[in-house]
Amino acid sequence: MNLFDSLENSNKQVPLAETLRPKTLDEYLGQNQVVGENTAFINLLRSGRLFSCIFWGPPGCGKTTLARLIASNTNSEFIELSAVNSGIKDIKDCVEKAKENLRYNKKTILFIDEIHRYSKTQQDALLPYLENGTFYLIGSTTENPSFQVVPALISRVQVLMLQPIDDDNLYSIVEKGFKYLSDKHGPIVLKQQVIDFIVKYATGDARLALNLVENSYFAADFKDNTRCLSLEILESLAQEKRIKYSRQEHYDMASAFQKSMRGSDKNAAIYWLAKMIAAGEDPRFIARRMIVCAAEDVGDADPNAFNIAVNAHKSVELLGLPEGRIPLALAVEYICDAPKSNAAICAIDEALDDIAGGLDYPPPMHLRDAHYKDAKKYGFGKGYVYTHDNPEYKQQFLPDELKDKRYFK
Known part of the structure; x- marks a missing residue:
């Protein structure tokens, strides 16, 4: 360390969060499901076994700290990179250092913060060295690895989900x-x-x-x-706190919102609606989820729910926010209070499953298009009865093979 480095360090104002970062596993608070007594993770550490993993959790839950503690407890060299400002060259430098460590019987842990920010090419560059044991990888991410990390890398690591600190x-x-x-x-x-x-x-x-x-x-x-x-x-x-709203939370909130409406809990639904609005969610996306819910979960039990949801979508397009929150809230209340039926989605899905399963038949001859001159020559339309002329007449509309099938129960 030279004089300039010494001056830089002496003038740094180290944040309290860094100063109080735990130095041992005993000081580490939270994540008992991972680091609690006799958990698989702790037993592996005690046995001296390292493994590559990705810590997935919200900001400030201890991902980086836990990675550093693993390194110190296994006497491994800890190399830390940020996916924001590193790339393949940095990975290659780590490979050379890890190979050198192996010559002295020392393990290397490569920690990559925000690993979801690496491109596919950068993530692929890690694969051969994980395969041959050159180093162990610990990644940290606030985003769902299933969406952001390439499958080839996911298959080579253990994903550990960390929770917010209780x-x-x-x-x-x-x-x-x-x-x-x-x-x-x-x-x-x-x-x-x-x-x-x-x-x-x-x-x-x-x-x-x-x-x-x-x-x-x-x-x-x-x-x-x-x-x-x-x-x-x-x-x-x-002052005002920023609402945490990652890509994963985008899907989680939408799921909770729609399930609350399906379950007729308007208090829960209005809470999830408010949380999405406060987080800056596109109100048109929210309205589209309401249209889906009105069609899927209310259906023909109250067809007006679908109209209410569509009009809510139109309203937010016309009004925007904040006024658009009002028609959204009105639609939430209506959909929650409406009787529920999933007959329509069950019927269409069962029919699609039948077709995908091989029950793929052409229309009966009497239902086929007969508007052109040669149609009669092929027997198309023969025997068809125009329903308005004889509404009491019972004729077959399904293929012969499915004539007794009932999709609406």
């Missing part, structure tokens, strides 16, 4: 943050409602919580060598 552990993290700052910079007076606010605001994101702890500590009123942090100061500092 409130109990988040309380411990927040309290630890304030204690560290108090010990280093002086005491602070705060009420329990301040900690409650931070935990609620962070919604499982430890990094966000510690950033707010740090900023609010130094923003607090300072008098007689003591800081005093009020809820008002904290609220003004936090």
Whole structure:
């Protein structure tokens, strides 16, 4: 390290979240389903077995920290890349370093943050080295790997889903943050409602919580060598929180929204509607899901529900937001309160399954097109009875092979 590096490091303001990053697995809070006692993951680590994996979870849930702890617990070299600013050249450099480590009986872990941002070519470049054991890969992503990571790479790693930090552990993290700052910079007076606010605001994101702890500590009123942090100061500092809404959450919210309407729970449906609107979802997409629900789940039990949903779509196109939220809410209420029938979707799907399964037959001769001169010569249309002329006459419309089939039960 030269003089300039030393000056750079001394002038850095290291964030509290980085300072308090756990150094051992015992300090690691949350993710008990992964790192709890006698879990498969912990047993593998204790046996000294490394494996390639991808940590999938929301921001601030401990993905990077867990990767670093794996490296330290297995005495492996930890090489960290960000998919945002690295590429194939960096991967090749890691390969050379990993090969050198193997000569000294040392394992290498290549950690790639935001691995979903790598292109297919960049992801494919990892495959041969995973195959031959040159290094172990740990990727982290906030996006569903099934959508963002190539299948060839998915098949070579274990995907571990991490959850947002639970409130109990988040309380411990927040309290630890304030204690560290108090010990280093002086005491602070705060009420329990301040900690409650931070935990609620962070919604499982430890990094966000510690950033707010740090900023609010130094923003607090300072008098007689003591800081005093009020809820008002904290609220003004936090202001409006950005709603977490990844591609995966886009699908999850839409699924919860439609299932709530199907289940006739208008309170749940209006909540998911509000969450999608607050996250900036396209209101036309929301309205399209309502049209689908009205057709699929209400159907002929109340055909007007379909008209209501279509008109809601037209309304949001005309009004936009925020006014468009009102017709959307009205349509949600109507669809939820309407009686339900899935007869139409069941009928069409059963018919499609029959055709796909080989029950693919031509129309009976009397139903075939007979409007042209030579049609009669082929027997097309012969025996067809115009229904309006004889509405009581029973004639066959299905193929002979399916004449007794009933798709609508």
